[in-house]
Each structure stands twice: as C-alpha cells, then as structure tokens.
Amino acid sequence: METQHDPLLWKQAKERVGFRMHLRTYLIINIGLWLIWAVTLFMIPSRPRVYFPWPLFASFGWGIGLVSHYLSVYRRGNQRDMVEEEYQKLLARQ
Numbered sequence: 884m885e886t887q888h889d890p891l892l893w894k895q896a897k898e899r900v901g902f903r904m905h906l907r908t909y910l911i912i913n914i915g916l917w918l919i920w921a922v923t924l925f926m927i928p929s930r931p932r933v934y935f936p937w938p939l940f941a942s943f944g945w946g947i948g949l950v951s952h953y954l955s956v957y958r959r960g961n962q963r964d965m966v967e968e969e970y971q972k973l974l975a976r977q
Contacts, residue, residue, distance in 0.1 A: 895956075902956045909949050913942050 916938035924934070 897954045905949060905952055909945055913938065913945070915977050916941055 886977060917936075949970050
C-alpha cells in the first residue's frame with residue numbers, strides 16, 4: 884500500500900536532506916584538506932615550510948555556497964504564507 888505525501892512537505896523534506904548531505908560532504912572534505920595541510924607543514928621535516936593556510940580558500944569559498952544553501956532551505960519562511968500575504972497586498976491596491 885502506497886502512502887500519499889503532501890507534495891510541498893515532501894519537497895521541503897528532500898531539500899533539507901540535500902542540505903544535510905551537502906554539509907556532511909563539506910565537513911569531510913575540508914577536514915581532509917586541513918589535515919593534509921597540517922601533516923605537510925608539521926610532519927615532513929625535509930619539506931620547505933609554507934605557513935599560509937591554503938585550505939582557507941576552499942573552506943571560505945565553499946562555505947559561502949553552504950550558507951546560501953542553508954538560507955534557501957531553512958530561512959525562506961513558509962512559502963504558502965508568503966504567497967498569501969503578497970496576494971492580499973495586491974488585492975488591497977486595487
């Protein structure tokens with residue numbers, strides 16, 4: 884027996900799961916990049932020291948995308964309420 888889903892709630896659930904997967908990937912990859920930087924900086928004595936934290940570029944750039952994804956999924960408000968509010972404003976102008 885198939886259960887019926889509310890299409891808007893189902894879409895919202897899929898978007899939230901998508902964000903959590905994005906966050907998990909961000910954390911795994913960035914932790915790996917920072918570990919590589921730390922290991923090459925402190926554990927390999929024959930390598931010239933590069934003190935600039937190059938993983939900062941990936942963390943910052945990808946972080947902007949991650950924040951944008953979070954805001955689009957969790958902070959957009961209830962779309963139905965926003966549409967109803969906008970509709971009422973348009974009606975009031977007539």
